[in-house]
Amino acid sequence: MDSMKSLWWSEEVEAIYKSSQKISKAVVLIIIIARTFSLAIWPSYHTLVLWIPTFCTHILIYLFLKSAEYKSAVYKAISILIFAEYWNNISIFIWSPYLQVHSGLAEMFSYISIYHFMIPVVKNQWLWNLFLIKHLYIWHIHKIIIEGEVRLDHVSPFLILVIIIVVCNDRAQFRQSISFERFLYRKELELSRSKLATITQAVENGILIISNEKIEFYNSSILQLLGCEGNNLYSVLQRIEYCLDKKVTKMTNSILLFDDINFALENIINNEICLGITKQGTINLEWRVKKIIWESRPCIFLSIRNANQIIEMESNIANDKMKTILLRSVSHELRTPLTAITHFISEFSEQKKHKLNSEDIEQLAIISTSSKLMLSLINDLLDYSKILAGVFSIRKTYCKFREILKNTCELITIQAKKKKIVFICRVDPTIPEEIYTDSLRLSQVLLNLLSNALKFTMKGRIEISCLIDANGKLKCYVEDTGIGISESMMKKLFIAFSSQNSSSINPNGSGLGLSISNFLVKSLGEHPIKVKSQVGKGSMFWFSIDIFQGKYDQGSYEKINTLEPEELHYFSLSKYERYRSNSWTDVLVVDDDEFNLEVIESILNKYHIKHSKAHSGREAIKSIECRDTKHQFKVILMDCNMPEMDGLETTREIDLLYKEGKIKNMPYIIAHSAYSSDEDRQLCFRSGMSDYLLKPSPPEEIISTINKYL
Known part of the structure; x- marks a missing residue:
């Protein structure tokens, strides 16, 4: 509707429309007043029959002009028609005194003046055809009302002109209108084709459409990717073979790409299938096929792209993944013996420092420092693997x-x-x-x-x-x-x-x-x-x-914490006395590595914490089941990486025992792992564990974590 409106509506018509509103209202008011007085002065039957409907029509037209919002093209067109009609009435009064002839001739001249006034502006003649036919219809009604019939001698020069204009203008304008519409559609089609050609030639992917062993369409990119000309494109396509182990589709068992392309006609429309990878020189080409409707018949749409960058990226991702797995595994294996080394060096230095000479103490310090630097190197490797994996x-x-x-x-x-x-x-x-x-x-x-x-x-x-x-x-x-x-x-x-x-x-x-x-x-x-x-x-x-959590405020960052008397008494005790009060509590240590078990046992013995040990997940479950319900383990220090049944599975089994009522209380399970990623932590917590310790952990951290749950 908007496109058709734009054919005849213009700024000049808009100006006429706006001015016609005021003029039409004024003319209608004058005619209403004049005809009201004429009816009062000279009322007759025929006049009443003719003018009372006309009078009502003028009232309705005036109300329309006054109340209509004129927002649509229909309202605007009607407004212009009304303006033209009353311009005709005014023109009759202008021409009649000079011509001194029949009023029909004056009416003819009035319509000619309207025609010349409006035609340069209004592009669509259908509007005027409607206007002329309307007046011809009104003339017939007028003759029927006044004289009861329409006779040939009543046909004025105006009516002859109306018939000629309507018939000739209608045929010519119809052809012109159809021709103009075809011209517009042709221009729109050419513009659409131009845009489509620009897009298809700009994309890097090769595009090819085939039907009945004939190439319907292709872009320049496919010629560049295949290294051929347009006249031998079809023959080149028939000879292309898949790379070894690079065929994705299972439509046929053929190694020829063309066999799968032809088979694609049996596929569902618009269902895209990846055929596989072919090699063109140093370029890896990925082929995708889809059945489409092209010019009302089924065709094959082929999309080809250079897959070198994608293959390289996938290779890099795979390499990074392998690096991450390797670094994670190596760092875990390094952490396990390092736990024992750092702990026993520390214990030996503390217990034997009074019996060692200065040279021995210095050598122990070097060993301790080297082990800590080794731990720092392991941390670097772990962090690098996390950065590669995007989980840091x-x-x-x-x-x-x-x-x-x-x-x-x-x-x-x-x-x-x-x-x-x-x-x-x-x-x-x-x-x-x-x-x-x-x-x-x-x-x-x-x-x-x-x-x-x-x-x-x-x-x-x-x-x-x-x-x-x-x-x-x-x-x-x-x-x-x-x-x-x-x-x-x-x-x-x-x-x-x-x-x-x-x-x-x-x-x-x-x-x-x-x-x-x-x-x-x-x-x-x-x-x-x-x-x-x-x-x-x-x-x-x-x-x-x-280093500040909130906004920096100089001089206000030091915070003084107050302690209750009970807390002061607790911290006044030595660390050995502090944990001796919990000596009655049982702790279960689960680890498949004997060195790690000895380290943890040494730490727990030092702080006088009673404990038991298990070398596997199954042994831990048996120990829990054999315990009397009155003396269940409160805390379990669980290694995560164990053969047969790892720490996560063991935790889930213990949780199942509790839910089935086989154990009275669910113990707190602390993960003790050499894996430090967020994903590993989340896996531990989701399995039912309560806390997490990273190997090798300082003795104070192990004891304080265990003590939280005792």
């Missing part, structure tokens, strides 16, 4: 910064002393005692930067400085007098496995530390690690992280 996460809590820094510096001090390098640690006293961050990640960053400085410093000093900047962020500087970094290496410094090529100086280093540290710093704060270096003189690394 930060866990911020309140922690003591000075304690974190002290533990880190102790590891570096021993190594620096061995290399006779001065190690300096400076801490701004305005740094709050407790900060809000991920303590494990912050410790990892500091250790990586300090280890890196120690690795490439042969003499001189290493210095770490920590302060609070103007924005309330913790800023740490690590400066050394080492070999320095060249500008070319500076660009690769934070890329994984691109450690500085200094094998002649120091062969150690996996090339992961700085890359992961940079990632951690951006996760803890907003900005990456910055570096400034000069070859032969040394380097300086620095970073800043957020």
Whole structure:
């Protein structure tokens, strides 16, 4: 409707329409008043018969002009017709005095004036045909009402003109209208085809439509992908074979692509099928086929795309997945023996320190430091695997910064002393005692930067400085007098496995530390690690992280906690006395590794916590079932990775025993695992476990976690 309206409606017609509203209303009012007076002065039967309906019609027309909203094209067209009708009445009064002839002749001239006035504006002659036919109809009604018949001698020149215009104009305008509409449709069709051609030629995918062994359509991309011309495209298509093990569809057993293409005609319309991969030189092509209706007949639509990037991406994803699995497995296997090493070294150092000489103590310290550095390397490998898998996460809590820094510096001090390098640690006293961050990640960053400085410093000093900047962020500087970094290496410094090529100086280093540290710093704060270096003189690394949970307010970050008398008494006890009160409680330790069992037993014995042990999930279930209901285990420390029945399955079995009423109380189960991803944690919690400990765990953390549930 809008498209047809646009053919005849224009700004000029809009202007006529607006002016016609006022003029038509005025003319109608004048005629109503004049005819009312004429009826009052000279009433006659014929006049009443003729003019009373006309009078009512004029009243309705006036009401229409007054009340209509003129929002649609129909209302606007009617308004113009009314305007033209009353323009005709005015024209008759204008022409009649000059012509001094029959009123029909004056009416003819009035219509000619309207025709010349309106034709340059209005494009659609159907509107005027309607107008002329209307007046012819009114004339017939007039003759029937007045004289009861229509005779030939009543036909005025006006009526002859009306008939000629209606007949001739109707035939010519009909042909013109049809021709014009065809012209518009042809233009729209050409525009649509032009747009379609632009789109099909622009896409990288090859497009081909086939019907009855004939190519109906193709774009330029398919010629480029297949390396052929349009005249031999069909023959090339018939010779294409699938790559080995790259056929996806099972429609036929043929290795020829064309056999499956023809078979696709038996398929459901618009049901797309991936045929498989073919090789064209170095390009892997993926073929997809669909049955469509093209020009009222079934055809085959083929879509071809270069699959090199997708295959490469899938290969990279598979490689990353394999790396993640390998790193996860290796790190787990490394953590297990490391748990025993770190624990027994610590125990031996504490128990035998009075019986050892200074050299033995120093050697034990080196072993302990090396094991902790090894743990740091394992953490780097684990973090890298998490980053590759997209499951890395930060866990911020309140922690003591000075304690974190002290533990880190102790590891570096021993190594620096061995290399006779001065190690300096400076801490701004305005740094709050407790900060809000991920303590494990912050410790990892500091250790990586300090280890890196120690690795490439042969003499001189290493210095770490920590302060609070103007924005309330913790800023740490690590400066050394080492070999320095060249500008070319500076660009690769934070890329994984691109450690500085200094094998002649120091062969150690996996090339992961700085890359992961940079990632951690951006996760803890907003900005990456910055570096400034000069070859032969040394380097300086620095970073800043957020350490406040809310908005930074200088001077208000120190919080004083008050303790109840009972809590004060509890913390005044020694850690041995503190747990002795729970000595009656039973704990079950489940682990398939004998070394891990000995470590946990050693820790529990030290804190006087009674316990039992099981070497497998099934043994743990038997121990729980054999226990008297009055002395059930309250806490189970469960290894997650065990043969036959792992920790998750064992936990679910214990939960089933409780639901079936075979055990009175459900024990608290603490996961003790070397897997540290969020997914592993969630699997543990979903199986029914209450808490999670990562191997190797410090003894204090193991005891405090167990004590929560005793």
